[in-house]
Amino acid sequence: MISHVYVGIRDFDRAFAFYSKIMAGLGLTLKFCEASKAWAGWVAPASPRPIFVIGTPFDGHASEPGNGQMVALLAPNREAVRKSHATALALGATCEGPPGLRPHYHPDYYGAYFRDLDGNKLCVCCHDPEAAWWR
Numbered sequence: 001m002i003s004h005v006y007v008g009i010r011d012f013d014r015a016f017a018f019y020s021k022i023m024a025g026l027g028l029t030l031k032f033c034e035a036s037k038a039w040a041g042w043v044a045p046a047s048p049r050p051i052f053v054i055g056t057p058f059d060g061h062a063s064e065p066g067n068g069q070m071v072a073l074l075a076p077n078r079e080a081v082r083k084s085h086a087t088a089l090a091l092g093a094t095c096e097g098p099p100g101l102r103p104h105y106h107p108d109y110y111g112a113y114f115r116d117l118d119g120n121k122l123c124v125c126c127h128d129p130e131a132a133w134w135r
Helices: 012-026 078-090
Strands: 004-008 029-034 037-041 050-055 071-073 094-101 110-115 121-126
Touching: 012 029, 012 037, 012 050, 012 078, 078 094, 078 110, 078 121
Parallel strands: 004 050, 071 121
Antiparallel strands: 029 037, 037 050, 094 110, 110 121
């Protein structure tokens, strides 16, 4: 259903360093990076799409985060949610909601929210139940 998501950024090098660490923690791989064009994209391994893309706006104006807009990235498990959120905050993101269950969405929804270095709101979430400790 989704081909790609494009998140506007102001400083490519800074944003690329930030997102490279977040995406690595989620097991996503770099599909392309063109620093001269100030854009890069990540995908799930062996998947051509969807692509998560960062870049400067094509119209040449400064990137501005939208009110009510958010991109949610799927994590493979709850630990990846916790680690991604902690990584984002350590890299300068601001917390919009700590990792935890959000049962008002559904009983197993586990998510965390943050704003990137340019103010874009992101969520990292897992929809699966917590793995049993004996597995």
